[in-house]
Amino acid sequence: MENSLQKTANTGGSKHYIMLTKDRKPISRTLCDCAPDGVPSHWSLGDFVQRTKIHSLPSLPRFGLYPAGENSRDRKEWQIFLRYIMNKDMVAISKSEFYEFYIFPPIEALESSHTCVAYKMVKPYPVDASMLKSENYGLLHPTVNSHMDAILVPPLRASPAPHLHFEEPARRVDLTTSEETGSSKFSPSFGDHPQVSNIENNGRPKPHVLKQDAIVERNYVRADPSYLKTLGQAHSGWIFGAIAELVDNARDAKATKLEISIDTIYSKRASGNIPLLSIIDDGHGMTHQEIVRMTCFGHKQPEAYEPERIGRFGVGFKTGAMRLGRDALVLTQTANSRSIAFLSQSLNEGKDNLEIPIVSYRREGQIMEVDITVQSSALAKYNLKAIKEFSPFNKYLIGEKAALFCEGTGTQIYIWSLDKWGSDYSLEWHTGLKGGSSFHQGDILIRSRRIRSRPGQISQQVRLDYSLRSYMEVIFLVPRMKIYVQGSLVKSRPLEKSLNKTVIETGNVMGKHVQLTLGRCQLEWEQANCGIFLYWHGRLIEAYKRVGGMVHGADVGRGVIGVIDVTDVMDDGNVSVWVHSNKQGFQDSEAYALLEEWLGRKADEYWDNNFDSLQLKKSNSLYKPDQEWVQCDKCRKWRMLSSNWDSKNLPLEWFCYMEPFKGSCETPEQKVEQGVITVSAKRSGYKNQQKASKFDDDAVNVSNTTEGDKDDSDQDMEDGKARGLKRLRRGLTRACRKA
Numbered sequence: 001m002e003n004s005l006q007k008t009a010n011t012g013g014s015k016h017y018i019m020l021t022k023d024r025k026p027i028s029r030t031l032c033d034c035a036p037d038g039v040p041s042h043w044s045l046g047d048f049v050q051r052t053k054i055h056s057l058p059s060l061p062r063f064g065l066y067p068a069g070e071n072s073r074d075r076k077e078w079q080i081f082l083r084y085i086m087n088k089d090m091v092a093i094s095k096s097e098f099y100e101f102y103i104f105p106p107i108e109a110l111e112s113s114h115t116c117v118a119y120k121m122v123k124p125y126p127v128d129a130s131m132l133k134s135e136n137y138g139l140l141h142p143t144v145n146s147h148m149d150a151i152l153v154p155p156l157r158a159s160p161a162p163h164l165h166f167e168e169p170a171r172r173v174d175l176t177t178s179e180e181t182g183s184s185k186f187s188p189s190f191g192d193h194p195q196v197s198n199i200e201n202n203g204r205p206k207p208h209v210l211k212q213d214a215i216v217e218r219n220y221v222r223a224d225p226s227y228l229k230t231l232g233q234a235h236s237g238w239i240f241g242a243i244a245e246l247v248d249n250a251r252d253a254k255a256t257k258l259e260i261s262i263d264t265i266y267s268k269r270a271s272g273n274i275p276l277l278s279i280i281d282d283g284h285g286m287t288h289q290e291i292v293r294m295t296c297f298g299h300k301q302p303e304a305y306e307p308e309r310i311g312r313f314g315v316g317f318k319t320g321a322m323r324l325g326r327d328a329l330v331l332t333q334t335a336n337s338r339s340i341a342f343l344s345q346s347l348n349e350g351k352d353n354l355e356i357p358i359v360s361y362r363r364e365g366q367i368m369e370v371d372i373t374v375q376s377s378a379l380a381k382y383n384l385k386a387i388k389e390f391s392p393f394n395k396y397l398i399g400e401k402a403a404l405f406c407e408g409t410g411t412q413i414y415i416w417s418l419d420k421w422g423s424d425y426s427l428e429w430h431t432g433l434k435g436g437s438s439f440h441q442g443d444i445l446i447r448s449r450r451i452r453s454r455p456g457q458i459s460q461q462v463r464l465d466y467s468l469r470s471y472m473e474v475i476f477l478v479p480r481m482k483i484y485v486q487g488s489l490v491k492s493r494p495l496e497k498s499l500n501k502t503v504i505e506t507g508n509v510m511g512k513h514v515q516l517t518l519g520r521c522q523l524e525w526e527q528a529n530c531g532i533f534l535y536w537h538g539r540l541i542e543a544y545k546r547v548g549g550m551v552h553g554a555d556v557g558r559g560v561i562g563v564i565d566v567t568d569v570m571d572d573g574n575v576s577v578w579v580h581s582n583k584q585g586f587q588d589s590e591a592y593a594l595l596e597e598w599l600g601r602k603a604d605e606y607w608d609n610n611f612d613s614l615q616l617k618k619s620n621s622l623y624k625p626d627q628e629w630v631q632c633d634k635c636r637k638w639r640m641l642s643s644n645w646d647s648k649n650l651p652l653e654w655f656c657y658m659e660p661f662k663g664s665c666e667t668p669e670q671k672v673e674q675g676v677i678t679v680s681a682k683r684s685g686y687k688n689q690q691k692a693s694k695f696d697d698d699a700v701n702v703s704n705t706t707e708g709d710k711d712d713s714d715q716d717m718e719d720g721k722a723r724g725l726k727r728l729r730r731g732l733t734r735a736c737r738k739a
Contacts, residue, residue, distance in 0.1 A: 016031070016032055016035055016039050016041065017029060017030070017031055017041060017068060018030045018031070018032055018039070018040075018041055018042070018043055018065075019041065019042050019043070020043050020045060020081070020094075021042065021043070021044050021045070022044070022045045024044070026074075026077070027045075027077045027078070027081050028067060028068075028069050028074040028075070028077045028078040028081065029067075029068050029069050029070060029074055030065050030066060030067060030068050030078070031065070031066045031067075031068035032063055032064060032065050032066070032117065033063060033064050033066075034063040034064065035063045036061075036063075036099070036119065036121075038098050038099070039099070040096045043094040043096075043101060044094060045092045045093070045094050045103075046093055046094065046095060047092075047093045048085070048088070048090045048091070048092055048093070049090060049091055049093060050088075050089060050090055050091075051089055051090065051091050051104070051105070052089075054091060054102065056120075057091070057102060057104075057118055060102070060118035060119060060120055061118065061119060062116045062117060062118045062119070063116065063117055063119070064114060064115075064116055064117075065103065065114060065115050065116065065117050066113070066114040067113055067114065078113075079113075082105070082106050082113075082115060085103065085104075085105040086105040086106055088105075089105060090105065091103065091104060091105070095122075097123060098121060098122060098123045098124075099119050099120065099121055099122065100119065100120045100122055101117050101118070101119050102117065102118040102119070102120075103115060103117050104116050104117070104118065223297060223353065223354040224352070224353070224354065225345065225348030225349065225351055225353075225354050227297075227354070228318070228322050228343070228345050228348070228354070229322065229345065231315065231318045231319045231322045231323075232319060232321075232322035232323035232324075233323075234315070234319040234323070234581065234582045235319060235320065235323040235582055235584075236323070237452075237584070238452060238465075238584060239323060239324065239419065239426055239427065239446060240446065240468060240471050241320075241323075241582055241583070241584045242319065242320040242321070242323035242324050243260065243279075243320065243324065243468065244320075244471075244475065244539075244583065244584075245316035245317065245319060245320030245582075245583070246279045246316075246317065246320050246321070246413055247260075247279075247472075247475065247483070248310040248311060248316060248539060248583070249281075249294075249311065249316060249317060249411070250279070250281035250283055250411070250481065251310060251476070251481060251539075252283075252308075252309050252310055252311050253281060253283025253284050253285070253286075253410075253411065254283055254284055255281035255282050255283035255410070255481055256282055256480075256481055256482065257281065257282045257481065257482045257484070258279070258280070258281045258481055258482070258483045258484065259278070259279070259280045259281075259483075259484045259487075260277075260278070260279050260444065260468070260472075260483070260484065260485050260486075261277075261278055261429075261442075261444075261484075261485070261486050261487060262275050262276065262277050262278075262418075262427065262429040262444060262486070263275070263276055263278070264276065265392050265416070266392065267392040267416070268392065269346075269390070269392070270392075274392070274416055274417070275416065275418055275425060275429075276392070276414055276415070276416050277324060277325065277414070277415040277416070277418060277427075278412065278413070278414050278415075279412075279413040279415075280404065280410065280411075280412045280413075281410050281411055282408060282409070282410040283409065283410055283411060284334065284409050285332045285333045285334040285335075285337075285409040285410055285411055286332040286334065286339065286411060287334055287337055287339070288337060288339050288358070288360040288371065288374045289374075291330065291332055291339045291341050291358060291360075292341075292358060293314075294317050294330075294341075295317070295318070295330075295341050295343055295356050295358070296314075297314075297315075297318070308537065308538070309537065310537050310538075310539050310583070315581060316583075317330075317343075317413075318343065319581075319582065321343060321413070321415055322343070322345070323419065324415045324418060324419060325415040325416055325417045325418045325419060326344070326345040326346055326416075326417035327342075327343070327344040327345060327346050327347075327390070327391060327415070327416055327417050328342075328343045328344070328413060328414065328415045329341070329342055329387070329391055329393060329413070329414045329415075330342075330343070330411065330412070330413050330414075331398070331401055331402060331411070331412040331413075331414075332410070332411040332412070333363070333402070333405045333408075333409050333410060333411075334363075334409050335363075335409060336362065336363050336364070337360060337361065337362060337363055337371065338360070338361045338363055338368060338402065338405075339358060339359065339360040339361070340358070340359045340360075340384070340387060340398070341356065341357070341358045342356065342357045342358075342383075342386065342387045342390070342391065343356060344390055344391070345417075346390050346417065347386060347390040355386075357382075357383035357384075357386045357387055358375075358383060359375070359380045359383045359384050359387070360374050360375060360380075391416075392416065393414075401414075421447045421448065424447060425447065426446065426447055426448075427444055427445070427446065427447065428444075428445050428446075428447050429442070429443070429444045429445070429486060430442050430443055430445075430486065431486055431487065432486055432487070432488055441469065441485075441486070441488035442469075442485060442486025442487055442488045443467055443468060443469045443485060443486060444467075444468040444469070444485060444486060445466055445467055445468070446465075446466040448466070449466045450465070450466065451465050451466075452465045454531070454544055454545070454546060455546055455551050456546040456550055456551040456552060456553075456554070457529075457531075457544065457546065458528065458554045459527055459528040459529050461527040461528070461529070462527075462529060462544065464543055464544075468485055469485045469488075469490055472485060472490045473490055473491065473492055473493040474492075474493050474495055474533065474540055474543070475539065475540050476492075476535075476538055476539060476540070477535040477538045477539075477540075477563070477565055478538055479492040479494075479631075479636060480636045481636075482633075482636070491631075492631060494629055494631075494638050495533055495561060495563045496517040496519075496563040497629045497638060498521065498629070499517070499518075499519020499520060499521055499561060500519055500520045500521070500522070501519055501520055501610055502517065502518070502519040503517075503518045503519065503606055503610075504516070504517050504518075505517075505518060505602045505606075507598055507602070509569050509591065509594050509595050509598050510569060510590070510591050510594055512568040512569045513568065514564060514566065514568070514569060514595070514598070515564065515565070516532075516562055516563070516564045516599065516602055517562065517563045517564070518560065518561070518562045518602065518603065518606045519560070519561060520559045520560055520561070520610075520611070521559055521560075521561045522559070524559050524560075524561055525558055525559030526559075528554070528558060529544055529558075529559070530544070530546065530550055530557040530558055530559060530560045530561065531543070531544035531545045531546045531547070531550060531557075531561070531562070532544075532545045532546075532547055532561075532562035532563070532564060532599055532603070533545075533561065533562065533563050533564070534564055534566055534586075535563070535564065535565045535566070535567075536565070536566055536567055536570055536577075536579055536583075537567050538565065538567075539583065541566075541579060541583060541584065541585065541586065542584075542585060542586070545599075547596055547599040547600035547603050548599070548600030548601065548603045548604040548607075549600075549603075549604050549607065550603065551600075556607065557603060557607050560603065560606065560607060560611070562599065562602075562603060564599070566586075566595060569591050569595055570586060570591060570592070572591075578591055578592055628640075628641040628645070629641065630650055630654050630661075631654070632654065632655050632656045632665060633653050633654060633655060634655050634656070634665055635656065635665035637656070637665065637667075637668075637669040638669055638670075639656065639661045639663075639669075639670070640670050641660060645659075645660045
């Protein structure tokens with residue numbers, strides 16, 4: 001049939017040869033009949049639109065489009081193209097100076113070798129200038145068919161053909177063919193710029209690029225490998241912010257368990273052991289399309305509003321991983337797939353464009369095989385070879401790590417070539433002792449031990465700033481995921497449940513409801529800390545933020561801690577948010593300025609009403625929490641203990657069915673009522689504490705306070721009788737006088 005079509009076309013008439021391309025890469029040569037005058041000999045496919053969305057198609061004139069390939073590659077590409085638009089029920093659109101062409105999907109993909117094209121004139125065509133105005137005149141004209149391969153189509157090889165990018169309304173997809181399989185492979189491309197396959201970069205002759213004046217082109221951005229290092233600078237101020245990005249991804253994946261650890265591994269390239277940071281979760285994993293999206297350079301913000309989702313900007317993994325180290329390997333598994341992705345500065349060193357190898361497998365029961373629907377076998381083999389060459393992972397180690405999934409799902413991230421601090425690494429790590437106290441558990445620390453700068457802060461005892469375990473204790477407002485650091489479980493700190501003289505303040509900021517929990521913490525008092533913990537979508541964004549009088553005086557607000565979720569205020573309702581992309585601060589906006597003002601006013605009122613008067617304190621008195629709470633190791637909900645129970649006497653692993661709760665995990669978590677100052681109950685656990693307060697010794701109360709305003713830890717009121725002021729003793733002690 002093709003030979004007869006070629007003969008008919010060369011005899012004259014209204015039949016023309018047309019070369020179809022996508023992103024300047026050839027699909028196939030075709031032949032059209034009954035076409036209008038001025039049909040260009042080169043059609044660049046720009047958009048792919050659902051057929052049902054173009055309402056004017058039935059009224060447009062049409063003509064036939066037939067395959068006219070000169071080799072087996074053209075014939076295979078033509079079938080792949082037809083199958084693609086038929087499966088997607090899409091219309092391929094090509095625009096020229098005078099016409100818009102709409103290529104319909106065939107009725108039957110495999111039995112029909114041709115299709116039809118509808119066209120619409122957008123500009124009158126001058127007949128006398130037909131040859132001059134024709135787009136790409138002479139490029140693929142029948143008289144120069146013998147030179148077509150030398151101009152555009154590369155010589156045939158056993159290796160796969162170049163990537164052909166087909167664009168869908170929501171994403172771009174990558175169509176690659178293999179001479180060995182002839183199957184279609186679709187995957188999102190890494191950018192809008194014209195891309196040559198990885199195998200082409202390995203020595204394959206590249207197709208000649210059309211001259212700039214021969215075809216109207218759009219400008220695209222090329223991603224240089226040095227951009228990976230630039231991405232890491234988003235967390236240059238605090239390296240734990242990079243780890244938090246990866247923790248956020250695990251939470252968004254609905255993980256119930258997350259393990260963060262640093263261990264050593266042998267590297268053949270380094271000829272020795274190197275530290276390896278691993279972050280492993282049991283979330284739902286990622287498909288091939290999702291892992292490609294994660295490694296791409298950003299994506300549009302989600303259209304649907306998800307209160308529990310933290311990820312918004314599409315750069316978290318890349319900025320986090322590239323801050324922690326130069327190379328990162330991602331191993332992820334879903335119910336029916338497994339993928340490996342490699343984001344590496346070492347691999348791309350010295351290259352002109354960024355390469356991100358990805359290998360995806362199809363999972364059916366216990367069988368894993370290369371998924372040829374998203375990549376060719378040759379491309380998967382090439383990418384896997386690159387991963388093994390530039391990483392400490394060989395096929396045995398990859399298999400060992402994949403076995404950690406068992407029958408479940410999840411994601412494993414491994415980062416090496418860690419960031420340096422002088423001649424050593426920026427992070428230091430300690431394994432710790434299993435089953436010991438919190439002081440003997442493993443931890444990952446920032447080597448510099450530097451305290452983050454905050455207005456008005458003079459304290460140098462902020463462990464949260466350099467201890468990953470301390471940071472993970474408070475990173476989530478409602479912790480539902482077990483986090484392990486260096487093999488030891490992190491015990492969450494419910495900040496709003498561990499305060500003394502707790503007060504809940506409510507109000508409105510820019511018409512949005514806000515709720516602030518204020519109270520005093522004994523530990524923060526001793527360390528001269530104070531401030532507000534601001535959470536967004538349940539994730540800590542700012543810690544110890546001083547507001548109101550706290551900014552101007554070191555002792556004002558000392559020990560006072562506030563907890564607030566500002567999701568409603570910082571989300572403007574149009575998908576945009578007033579949070580920095582590194583999620584370590586808020587943008588300078590009207591909403592944030594008004595929020596600061598409201599927080600400062602409420603914090604000052606709380607300090608004036610509760611602690612801005614000198615009070616008589618017993619020398620060893622402590623500000624204990626209003627209630628004690630314990631967290632269930634199954635449902636992760638917090639349960640309030642009765643007054644005769646001490647959390648220190650409970651087992652390390654506690655569940656809801658145990659004493660004193662003796663309930664079910666389905667029981668909702670108890671909360672403190674709004675606007676109520678909770679009064680702590682005396683518990684035996686505090687009677688025997690002999691820890692001396694460093695700052696409260698022999699303070700004198702010079703103001704009139706009511707009994708309700710006094711701290712219950714103050715033992716100055718016993719049996720309804722007030723203690724008298726003790727006279728200060730002068731001179732030597734009795735023992736000295738006797739001597």
